[in-house]
Amino acid sequence: MLKPSATLGSEAVGLMLSLGGESGFTGGDSSANGSIGTVQTGGLRLAPTLTLGAQPLDTTISLGGSSGIEGSGGNEANGSIANVQIGGGNSANGSIGSVQAGPTSIGPTLELTTPLGDVSLNPFASAMGSGGNSAEGSVGTVQVGGGNSAEGSIGTVQAAGAGQGQSGGAGGSASGAGQATSGAQPPTGSSPSGGRPSGVVKPATIRPVAAPRKPTRARPAATVPSAGSRGGTHDRTHAVEVRGPTASTSAVPTRKGSLSFTGLALVLAVLLSLALVGAGVFLRQLAMKVV
Numbered sequence: 103m104l105k106p107s108a109t110l111g112s113e114a115v116g117l118m119l120s121l122g123g124e125s126g127f128t129g130g131d132s133s134a135n136g137s138i139g140t141v142q143t144g145g146l147r148l149a150p151t152l153t154l155g156a157q158p159l160d161t162t163i164s165l166g167g168s169s170g171i172e173g174s175g176g177n178e179a180n181g182s183i184a185n186v187q188i189g190g191g192n193s194a195n196g197s198i199g200s201v202q203a204g205p206t207s208i209g210p211t212l213e214l215t216t217p218l219g220d221v222s223l224n225p226f227a228s229a230m231g232s233g234g235n236s237a238e239g240s241v242g243t244v245q246v247g248g249g250n251s252a253e254g255s256i257g258t259v260q261a262a263g264a265g266q267g268q269s270g271g272a273g274g275s276a277s278g279a280g281q282a283t284s285g286a287q288p289p290t291g292s293s294p295s296g297g298r299p300s301g302v303v304k305p306a307t308i309r310p311v312a313a314p315r316k317p318t319r320a321r322p323a324a325t326v327p328s329a330g331s332r333g334g335t336h337d338r339t340h341a342v343e344v345r346g347p348t349a350s351t352s353a354v355p356t357r358k359g360s361l362s363f364t365g366l367a368l369v370l371a372v373l374l375s376l377a378l379v380g381a382g383v384f385l386r387q388l389a390m391k392v393v
Contacts, residue, residue, distance in 0.1 A: 103127075103147070115387035116157030117380075123151035123166065130190040131176035139184040145204065146171045146188060154380050158387065160217050163376050167211035167224070173204030173248065175234065191234025191248065200243040202235040205263075212373060223372070231262025 103126035111118035130144030147170040154163045173189030180195045187194065189204025207228040214221040229247030237243040240255045247262035 106150070111155075112388075115384065117384050117387065118153075118155040118157075120153045121150070122153075123149045125150055130173070132187070133176060133178045133180060134182070134185075135180045137179050137182045137185065140179045140182060141186045142177045142179065143188050144190050145173050154377075156380060156383055159383065162213075162215040163380065164213040164215075165210065165373065166213075167209045169208045169210065171203050171206045173234065177202075189248075192236075192245075193234060194237045194240070194243075197237050197240045197243065200237045200240060200245075202237060202243075202245045203247070204234065205230045205232075205248045206246055214376070225267075227264075227266040229261045229264045235260075 103124050105122075105124045107122050109118065109120045111120075125148045126146075127143050128145035128147065132142035132144075134140040134142060147168070149166075149168040149170075152165040155161070171189040173191045175191040177187035177190060177192045178195055179185045179187060179193075179197070179200075182194050182196060182200070183198045185194045185197060185200045185202075187202045189202075189206075191204060192202035194200045194202060205228075207226070207230065209224070209226045209228075212221075212223040231247035231249035233249040235245035235248060235250045236253060237245060237250075237255070237258075238253045240252050240258065242257045243252050243255060244259045245252065246260070247264065249262045250260035252258040252260060
């Protein structure tokens, strides 16, 4: 198990970078007699920590959390070809092109401290089954999470106990009281006074609406004198009805905006942006110091 510890910083520019945590493989006995191109490892743990502090900005960025692949016992891939086994307790004897991983979890964390407030993100995804994976005599099998069985199968993908969620919070003078969300639950509507039960709120559907046309002006009624009348004329009015399209007054529903990506992809994008900002500040302060 690797436990790195390093600190880099400059008091002149007020920047500090520290690395810590631990990462590595856990023990486990493996067997691959008569196999070709087989990779076997025990459990895998990734729990590094990284902290970047910028004193001029009174800002601190911290990355941490823990991710890994667990498993108990050894891996077996006797008489197999091109197999990968991680985590322990996997069996792929006589198989070809199988990938097996024990109970897997991904849980990075991000904490940002600024003068405007604090922000924290804790996305989480896991495939936590029980027991080992078995793919004996199979071809092209992928098993994640533990407790999967696909003996004598072809092209099978299995993930036991898969789940995901996220939690986060924000607080400070700018945002007021902190807030947190957990899990991935659909929004529900409140029950109106009419007594209808609450349900899932469906997104608005946009339907095309024809552009309004200029209404056609009706011609005035024509007056035609009646024949054979004495002592004057008798007017007969013929009404002219004009039909045409009328302008639609219905409002076009709007669609509520949404992010193009969420979850782990959003976390990685935020981390990359913050790292670039920190590097820019460091280089600028260093250039000013040199000048």
